[in-house]
Amino acid sequence: MSGVSDESSPVGRVLGTADATPLQFWTAVTPGSYLQLDDVVVTQRDLPDREPVTIAGVVTQVRARHEGAQFDSDVFAIADGTLPALVQEAAEITTTRVDPELYVPPAPGAIVHRASGEARDAALHFDRMDRRIPMGTGRDGVPVFLNADFLDGTRGAHVSISGISGVATKTSFATFLLYSVFRSGALGADGTNARALIFNVKGEDLLFLDHPNTKIDETTRAAYKLLELPATPFSDVRVYAPPRAGDSSGAPDVSSRLTGVDTFYWTLEEFCEKRLLPYVFADADDERQQYTMVVHSVTAHLNRHAVPAEGGISIDGRRIGSYGDLVDHIVEQLTDDETRSTWAGSAINMGTVNAFARRLIGSKRDLSRLIRGDLAQRRPHQIKTAESAQVTVVDLHNLPDRAQRFVVGVTLKTEFEEKEKAGTGRPLLFVVLDELNKYAPREGTSPIKEVLLDIAERGRSLGVILIGAQQTASEVERRIVTNSAIRVVGRLDPAEAARPEYGFLPPAMRQRALLARPGTMFVNQPDIPVPLCVEFPFPAWATRKSESGPPPSETMKSIVQGADPFAVVGSRGGSSDDDIPF
Template sequence: MIGVSVEASEASEPVGRVLGTADATPLQFWTAVTPGSYLQLDDVVVTRRDLPDREPVTIAGVVTQVRARHEGAQFDSDVFAIAEGTLPALVQEAAEVTTTRVDPELYVPPAPGAIVHRASGAARDAALHFDRMERRVPMGTGRDGVPVFLNADFLDGTRGAHVSISGISGVATKTSFATFLLYSVFRSGALGADGANARALIFNVKGEDLLFLDHANTKLDEPTTAAYKLLELPATAFPDVRVYAPPRANDSSGAPDVSSRLTGVDSFYWTLEEFCADRLLPYVFADADDERQQYTMVVHSVTAHLARHAVPAEGGISIDGRRLGGYGDLVDHIVDQLTDDETRSMWAGSAVNMGTVNAFARRLIGSKRDLSRLIRGDLAARRPHRIKTAESAQVTVVDLHNLPDRAQRFVVGVTLKTEFDDKEKSGTGRPLLFVVLDELNKYAPREGSSPIKEVLLDIAERGRSLGVILIGAQQTASEVERRIVTNSAIRVVGRLDPAEASRPEYGFLPPAMRQRALLARPGTMFVNQPDIPVPLCVEFPFPAWATRKSESGPPPVGTQRSIVQSVDPFTVVGGRGGAALDRGGKPVPSPHDDDIPF
């Protein structure tokens, strides 16, 4: 109990006393700081209230505001006379404390004059409810330099799920915190038996920074290594990573479109047959504004027609007896059929007018440039090309940064829908799948509807029961679909724009902390979780894995993935889904076939 820790610490010098000139309530009070001592924002303090005929009540809290003033001064100009010593006055500091725990739960105010201690050790853990967390995930250190934890029950779906991270792009380090949190979840052992089979799906949308998660960071220094040791985490790279990238544009070999990482990258794409059979056409129209248009009726009619009539053919598909070898051919055929008076009703229905058909056709034709390299008829389907986390590594990185906006939406929408459908079919919440998606305000905006937004809403509302955990990042939480944000049990804020900080979505931040978010430096986050009534200021360590080519060292010995990259379209790229195959279909031996993921 907290009370035991307070009594043990009472021999030390107190940091202050409960203020008698300001109202003290069970949930908030002020403490006068002892001369020669100090309190800073985020300090954890504890005091005790004695009651007649009952056990003492221990009240613990976090400092949420600090002020200093001259006592004895009446006018603003008195400060000069006081500084010169001609006017007597005292400097008094006081700290506002927001209660985090009352033990036992007798909600009485602390008595004015009661001694206030700075909490440490077991008292600090109790004040921040860490002692009640059966499974703790280290997420950094507090302002006191002591580890701060996240309750895994509110992360893995046991009592809650999903993480929302907000902040200014390039300053708030949202992606860095998301990857560190993921690393901590996997390496801390907080998931228990579930950790061995848990998977992560990361969409890389900015540069090639996340393509080196399995490479050690050559800039790792001793203080950073010590910070990981303090958190009881190894200072190493992610041991089991698989990277996917889109094929290069106008490249018939299907080689992945990356420049900095030259080995260990698989290409991803969809065959024409898969595009038709899996009904993927709606994800071509994945902008939130598209769903407001009448041509969505045509989208669904054409999708159903393709699913019924497209059949596999050598080098593509066949529809109505016509062989189609690429996405451009498919688009041209659809437009021809829709603009033909004899076939239009069969493809789009009889109730659709020509204006609606033309609106659909214009947008479909515009998608050829963006999607032709992703939807292929010239690459063999037997080559591993589908993103399947169950058949991949523990961490799967999907690189999108070289794709235009429409193509990014298509990949995100189709991949998430496939993964979510697979989880639904399995009917179980295990193994866990963590999805890291940046720019959430683009894929699930507050206004409008789209196939991607519907998938993300499904994950936010039903993903917890299916073991799909969304770690979403965005510059502006106010522009993200409200139900996605409110379903996030963990909310994280980095550096904020002043206008954004005033939005009601950040109402969980105390006024002083909301103002501090305007000044937060990279690596500092404010984390709110259901266990603790006050958000905690957290500083997480520099990544132990490379975040760019210039920092990249070798992958961990014994866990390096052997993935063959070849420009030969008949060579299967090896990985967890199967061995590499040569032209004759025979397995190519790998020196790492016996690698076992941690």
């Protein structure tokens, strides 16, 4: 870290009335100057017979006071000019870098400069990042970067995003981060070949990621240009939606996007062959119950005895053409004294069987449109990112809670197994999942939670990167949060901000998180000691139907899919997120 700053004028001096330590010190602000939270500053400490030590840091608190006043009421006399006093501002500096690494405190009275240019990059360790992913601008309006080594699995992986629903713009930031990965070129070939799997759980906002946002203005375009990104939508998107309830044709259940949507479902044969029954019981509380033994016994029986048949499957010579028929058959066999032991084992009592049967019968309404025997096995009907587009959006918002859990669990299980079979960490797969506290709660266990834990703990080596969003990180499984190298916080609830999961935020930053406006995030990454305040630009892709530009033609899409992903692709469009735009 050479020099102190590209600016010659000092902004203050190290205070002599407050303790200065190698890791934190206070600076008196020069009259006529100012320091705000998140400003980057730098100073030097001269040492005998050694080169000077450069100490850089970030402003984490600012105060102003009257010097010369003794009582609270003195402020009125000072304002009237009858009592002499001096207004003095001071800023708390938290050290981010010491070069060379001699941890000595700055000397009181040492000149402090506002860092810019190379000095700022060095203070924030940007100069040590071989691959930098732009994620927005700092309070100084200069780009802020994410170290790709802690995103793609090289030295760490996974992102945890927390904040109040509808205000924190969690999904907006997640999609912008993906966009930056795909379009910045920071990951090179890994970014070109990477895939993204996004679960859309609220509204139909994410169905327009490939449509241009008609409401972006020149200021927004300038913000993208500053980050060296094109202000265009995602170029290669495929949307999947469930079949409409009660529709025998299997038409996708969407209302705003009328073209370019594929239907996803599972055939009865696939349901039995791939052992998907446990994901019907995907609530974290379910695994605590004894009837889970019945679940696994029935799953094994279906796997062994179900065979393909026209219009569905055949079990023990009985043809079954719908999920409802399958449920009725299972319940019938379990309640029959002669067949119960064959399906569930001899040690299972009727109370346990009845508990299983009640829950299975309750799933008919939720899952009948997803598990089908009446639809021909047309392709694509399964969600496979390797055979899809660069960005695959799975729409869940029209599904009830149990069905959402089933789709998320089965899809993640399938994708993770495919990566395990491939045995390689490339190409990368980014999984964006909102409401993580619902799928991987702190208490209890479930098939979905186990898959998410696998991704959090082993996904890095297989190239599966989880970008999880939740309102309350305190309610998410600890191992998932602690395995996230990147932690992001938007607007927080006051009670949530006090939880230990946000201990990485300095006290002043915790307070600011209660006031953060949409588009402002606090990002913590391993090689920067202090979380950075980041403002990311308004989405260049449509966040709702009303702001969606013309959809891309099939001709244009075929051209784009074979084109350079870092090139600017005209005016194509896309979707934003479940949170309000800012």
